[in-house]
Amino acid sequence: MTMNLKQLSESLGLSPTTVSRALNGYPEVSEQTRLRVMRAARDADYRPDPRAKGLATGRALAIGHVLPTSVRTEIVNPVFADFLSGAGDVYASAGYDMILRMVANTEEEATYDALAKRRAVDGVIVHAPRVDEPRIDQLLRLGLPFVVHGQCQRAQEDYPWVDTNNRRAFEAATERLIALGHHRIALLNGDERMDFARRRRAGHLDALSAAGLTQDDSLLFNAEMTEAYGYETARSLLESAAPPTAFLTSALTTAFGVRRAADELGLRLGEHIALITHDDDLSYLSNGRPGAPVFAATRSSVRAAGRLAAELLMDIIAHPGSAPRTHMLEAEQLDGPSLCPGPHHAP
Numbered sequence: 001m002t003m004n005l006k007q008l009s010e011s012l013g014l015s016p017t018t019v020s021r022a023l024n025g026y027p028e029v030s031e032q033t034r035l036r037v038m039r040a041a042r043d044a045d046y047r048p049d050p051r052a053k054g055l056a057t058g059r060a061l062a063i064g065h066v067l068p069t070s071v072r073t074e075i076v077n078p079v080f081a082d083f084l085s086g087a088g089d090v091y092a093s094a095g096y097d098m099i100l101r102m103v104a105n106t107e108e109e110a111t112y113d114a115l116a117k118r119r120a121v122d123g124v125i126v127h128a129p130r131v132d133e134p135r136i137d138q139l140l141r142l143g144l145p146f147v148v149h150g151q152c153q154r155a156q157e158d159y160p161w162v163d164t165n166n167r168r169a170f171e172a173a174t175e176r177l178i179a180l181g182h183h184r185i186a187l188l189n190g191d192e193r194m195d196f197a198r199r200r201r202a203g204h205l206d207a208l209s210a211a212g213l214t215q216d217d218s219l220l221f222n223a224e225m226t227e228a229y230g231y232e233t234a235r236s237l238l239e240s241a242a243p244p245t246a247f248l249t250s251a252l253t254t255a256f257g258v259r260r261a262a263d264e265l266g267l268r269l270g271e272h273i274a275l276i277t278h279d280d281d282l283s284y285l286s287n288g289r290p291g292a293p294v295f296a297a298t299r300s301s302v303r304a305a306g307r308l309a310a311e312l313l314m315d316i317i318a319h320p321g322s323a324p325r326t327h328m329l330e331a332e333q334l335d336g337p338s339l340c341p342g343p344h345h346a347p
Helices: 005-012 016-023 031-043 050-057 079-093 105-117 135-142 166-179 195-210 227-238 252-264 302-318
Strands: 062-068 097-103 123-126 146-149 161-164 185-189 220-222 246-249 274-279 296-299 326-329 332-334
Touching (some): 062 105, 105 135, 166 296
Parallel strands (some): 062 097, 185 246, 274 296
16 A cells, blocks of 8 residues: 555654655755655655645646747747657656646736736746747746746846757858858748747848848748748749759758759759758657758757756746856757758859
8 A cells, every 4th residue: 555645744753744845855854854754755665646745845846838829920830849848858757747728829918827826837938939028027027937948139137048049050050051152042931020030030141241241131031930831932932033042941841841842843952952951850850860861950959958948947946036047059060961062162
């Protein structure tokens, strides 16, 4: 028969609160008592009940994820599953549940208010921060622990975040294409209402400017990162009077669309046109085999970002009042068979 918290407490002659706090490492419990409780729990093969643990610690033992669904945004795509998978591993090991709320955009603010008021979660992770992001100020006002997956250029106060260095990644990718002799580079970006996409555009333009190349607005695009977007945009560009010689895309799905358009027109990536894409290193959509990518890419694992964001949030919950911390991931630069010299390449 499995021993519960009350029985374990009675066997030790301690209160359930003291036993729970000892098992969870609370500093007000002496080291001697903590070791005594840990030994007894191990000997009894004690498994804490999450609900009882929550009552004893005053925590909900749950993390919230609130997703807006009334308009199409970058977060409504399968990339989110890999992020949740990484975060979920951390939650499970810490004894936390995940609460997912799918709400209309107009209900986001009320949802965060309700979660905080009911103490339904101990913290939240904010997804897909927009350039003009209202959720950061709201969560700071509510005092609800949070971590943002991404950054917000217009945030007024410091806040915790985990992000990929999107600006530097796309600057480096553009520099690589320029070094190969490409001056007409089409950027097929994500939705530029999102902060990450705005940073990627800035990195691309930084590299063009540093190389003394004139920005051509007719080669800059932004939309939801789908295969159809890549196909339709690339097809139109490649059939134009002055087609690009290279493409830089914000997602593998968009890169697949560019390849389809090129194939239909009798053009080959890596021979007639070059392409570099961003690769989220997804478990369900691979950019080739390990060590042999299909596309040259800037790679940063969204699953790893999920783990880091969850670990950071767990630490914030355990240490309230600590200064905001951040974590910047640098994208890996991968060469691949989708690269080729451009018309301005020096032999």
